[in-house]
Amino acid sequence: MVEQRQTVIIDGQEIEITNWDKVLWPEAGFTKGDLIRYYTLAAPYLLTHLRDRPLTVTRYPNGLEANSFYQKNCPAYAPPFVQTVPIKGSNGSEKTINYILVQNRPTLVWLANQACVELHPWLSRYTSPEFPDWMVFDLDPAQGCGFDDAREIAFLVKKALDELGLASCPKLSGATGIHIYVPIEPKYPYSVTSGFVGAIGKILEMVYPAKVTTERLVRNRTGRVYIDHLQNLQGKTLAAPYSPRPHPAGTIAAPVTWEELEVVYPHHFHLGNILERLHKTPDLLAAALNHRQSLDEALTAVGIGAGIT
Numbered sequence: 651m652v653e654q655r656q657t658v659i660i661d662g663q664e665i666e667i668t669n670w671d672k673v674l675w676p677e678a679g680f681t682k683g684d685l686i687r688y689y690t691l692a693a694p695y696l697l698t699h700l701r702d703r704p705l706t707v708t709r710y711p712n713g714l715e716a717n718s719f720y721q722k723n724c725p726a727y728a729p730p731f732v733q734t735v736p737i738k739g740s741n742g743s744e745k746t747i748n749y750i751l752v753q754n755r756p757t758l759v760w761l762a763n764q765a766c767v768e769l770h771p772w773l774s775r776y777t778s779p780e781f782p783d784w785m786v787f788d789l790d791p792a793q794g795c796g797f798d799d800a801r802e803i804a805f806l807v808k809k810a811l812d813e814l815g816l817a818s819c820p821k822l823s824g825a826t827g828i829h830i831y832v833p834i835e836p837k838y839p840y841s842v843t844s845g846f847v848g849a850i851g852k853i854l855e856m857v858y859p860a861k862v863t864t865e866r867l868v869r870n871r872t873g874r875v876y877i878d879h880l881q882n883l884q885g886k887t888l889a890a891p892y893s894p895r896p897h898p899a900g901t902i903a904a905p906v907t908w909e910e911l912e913v914v915y916p917h918h919f920h921l922g923n924i925l926e927r928l929h930k931t932p933d934l935l936a937a938a939l940n941h942r943q944s945l946d947e948a949l950t951a952v953g954i955g956a957g958i959t
Contacts, residue, residue: 660690663731663756667763674713674765677898680921685894686762691925692892693755696769698936699891700758703771704737704749704779706887711765714896718767724750731756735776739885751776767896770887773843778836779884783942785843786888787818787830787850788878792863792871797915800828803854803862803875804911810850814948819935820911822919824895824903828911829888833938834945842954844882846945849952851877891935892928894921905934 656667670683689696710718724734733751738744752758752769761769773782787807789800804820807830811818821829834843851864854877863874881888889895889903897916904919904927919927949955 658759660756660759661754663729665729665756665759665763672713672765674710674767675898675900675921676713676715678900678920678922680900682762682765684921685765685767686759688894688921688925689758689762690755692928693758695892695928695933696758696890697752697755698933698939700752700769700771702751702753702775702777703773704735704747704776705752705772706770707750707761707764707766708768708770708896709765710767710896714767714898718896721766722747722749724748729756729760732760733757737776737779749776767894769890769893771890772885772887773882774836774840774884780839781836782838782840782843782882783834783836783939785832785834785847785945786881787832787847788881788888789828789830790876790878791826792868792874792876794873795861795875797826797828799861799875800826801911803858803877804828804830805908806854806858806862807850807877808908810854814951816943816945816948817938817941819905819938820908821891821903821905821935822901822914822916824889824893824897824901824916824919826916829903831905831935831938833941833943835942838945840882840884842945842949844879845954846949846952847877847882848879849954851879853952891933892924907934
């Protein structure tokens with residue numbers, strides 16, 4: 651098969667596109683061209699949640715049914731408009747990773763041509779990498795339960811956060827899980843935000859042990875929804891708001907309102923209809939970027955120190 655190549659110009663930058671018609675989602679029939687089109691048109695939404703954040707991607711160069719791999723280091727062949735930031739590894743590691751920063755639309759289109767199906771940004775910005783400005787409750791249904799169970803637990807998390815005076819925003823993971831984002835002032839280290847999510851998880855596990863677990867061993871979670879606080883550690887990532895997912899239906903990690911969460915399912919938002927939704931619905935997480943919340947009182951309420959130096 652002869653590789654197809656063409657050059658496109660995006661915001662004044664030349665980008666070589668290869669194999670536009672390659673099918674990446676065989677079951678749904680979505681191609682690399684569909685991904686490129688989506689990243690191009692959804693750039694205002696994606697950039698809001700990617701800009702200034704070190705990025706990890708998942709690449710599927712031959713589609714979902716072939717091998718995939720995670721990529722943190724920016725490849726040497728990246729074009730000049732792709733900005734990067736070097737960050738030394740955590741846990742005492744001396745290895746430095748040259749992370750991609752998605753600062754512009756051409757970078758998104760270039761990533762699409764690399765078959766980057768998933769975009770995983772940090773919860774902090776490269777300017778203050780140790781202090782996240784998002785805290786996330788990752789609700790992951792274990793074997794024996796599913797999305798409806800995650801939905802039920804999401805509203806319990808919301809009630810707990812409401813009681814603590816913290817606004818929150820739900821996002822469908824694009825699979826069976828739900829991510830609940832809490833915008834915070836970027837002054838608390840990851841150890842504090844992870845500890846807070848873990849503390850809320852423990853409280854919910856105590857009052858609803860039949861449906862909630864904080865058990866790290868997968869085999870011991872059966873029939874319950876796992877509240878994963880470890881996703882709040884530095885370097886851990888979740889699929890970005892509006893990122894595609896490697897699901898056979900081409901689902902999108904879509905922010906929703908709490909009212910919508912009462913009725914929606916992951917398959918409702920996919921590459922075939924997400925642009926129509928974006929035309930009609932504002933970015934549900936964008937406003938939260940300007941609504942950074944103090945955790946001081948909430949941390950005291952759950953018995954955790956602020957950890958601010």
